[in-house]
Amino acid sequence: MKNLSIVEKVWLVLGLSVISFSTVVAVSVFFTARNNITTQEMGEFMYETSKLASQVKTEFRAVDEFFTQAVTLSDPDLLATAQQNNEALLANISRLITLNPARATQLRSLQEDAAQYAEISAEIAQDFIDGVVDFTTVGSDIETKTALFERLNEQFNEFEENADSQFSMAIEALSENMNFALVFMLVLGGVLLALTISIGHYTANRISSSARELGDSLAELASGKGSLASRLPVHGRDELGVVATEFNQFITMLQSSFKDLTGIIEPLTASAHNLSKGMDRLDAMTESQTSDSQIVTQSMSELQLSVRDISQSASNAARNAESGHDLSQIGQEKTSTVVSYSQKLSNEIRQTQSVISDLADRTKDATEILKSINDIADQTNLLALNAAIEAARAGEQGRGFSVVADEVRSLSVKTSSSVTMIQDVLKQLNDNVSSAVGMMKVAVDVAQQSESLASDAGEYILKINNEIEQISLLNAQIAAATEEQSMATEQIVANTNKMTSSFVEAKTIQVSVYDISDKLRSLSDSLVSVSSKFET
Structure with missing residues (x-):
């Protein structure tokens, strides 16, 4: 139970x-x-x-x-x-x-x-x-x-x-x-009724007894005559037993608190006196800090103007760097176009050189053919000469054949003369082709150098463009930093102004603290009076 x-x-x-x-x-x-x-x-x-x-x-x-x-x-x-x-x-x-x-x-x-x-x-x-x-x-x-x-x-x-x-x-x-x-x-009804009445009576008595003991203890404490060393008896683990246990724990905590309070009162009184002295020293320090804060406010205002000038210059430099970046980008695009056309020109020159080389080869072949034709003409001339001799021997019968032989010899002579002229022309053409081939080689080398130089120029312009971008980024960062510094200095100026106002308010608060220290002494006296009502 x-x-x-x-x-x-x-x-x-x-x-x-x-x-x-x-x-x-x-x-x-x-x-x-x-x-x-x-x-x-x-x-x-x-x-x-x-x-x-x-x-x-x-x-x-x-x-x-x-x-x-x-x-x-x-x-x-x-x-x-x-x-x-x-x-x-x-x-x-x-x-x-x-x-x-x-x-x-x-x-x-x-x-x-x-x-x-x-x-x-x-x-x-x-x-x-x-x-x-x-x-x-x-x-x-x-x-x-x-x-x-x-x-x-x-x-x-x-x-x-x-x-x-x-x-x-x-x-x-x-x-x-x-x-x-x-x-x-x-x-059976009588037995069960008696058992029920007995348990109910026992439970009611236990509840009433525990509640009465709790009420008596609270009344004794409320009258100011109670002792914090007294405790309620705990008769069980029901709700009233839990209340009695918790009440005893509360009284124990209250007893400990009053003991601690008794030990705190004297240091509290001494602290109140020390607080009064400290407030006197704080008043002097506040006066000095107020003067210093005014000087800091003036210096920060001048620094704020300087930071604004730096921010404006950084903004102008950022705009100039951005303009240079745009121009370098245009130059890079033009250089890329020149490189492209140089590559196309180099390719065309290489193709022309190939055609001229092929023409030189064909000229050599024509010279060989003309040489063969000239040899044939020489042989024909020799044969015509032999025919003329044979016709002369034949007399009147070979006259017609002699005329034909003369015509053939005359034709072979003209053919040999024409071949000689063609060989002269082909020789001159071959010399010109050889000269043209040499010049085309030079042109190819020049085109390659032009392409290489244009490519190098494009790379340098790209590097310049990157450097300009870095400069522009740094200028933007400098501008942002100076802007933040400007805002920071404005905040510092505002805070120093607030600090100056706070010093003024601190003087007012110090007066209140003096009053609080007096009340604190009165409160310590009251605590002594209250703690004396309870025996610990």
């Missing part, structure tokens, strides 16, 4: 109440169910059995009476009535067999005996009605009938008594169950 919280204790009481109620209800339901079963058996089995037992006994006697009257009066109607009553008797015995399966053998025996009794009685009555009675055998039939009647009557009486006894015992058991259930529920 000590380790349970208040909520758990309350729930324990409620749980016991619920268990008590549930137990009483369960017991009531149990005994009610048993009584209902007994009552149902009484209504459906015992009462019906008792009623049928009495009815069977009465019907059997009525059957016997009707058979006796039928014999006495020899009346067939009485015989029919007796047989009808006997059928009703046998049907009721069958119902008893259905209701009492445990006693079915006994009841079937009774049913067989009743049927045999009715059969014998009906034969005797019918013989008397018909007037054919055999008195030699009727005596024995009557004796058998009488014996069956006595046995059946005894058995019907016994069965009726058993049914009545069983019905009476069921009623007595039902009454006993009801009485036992009433007594058991009263005892």
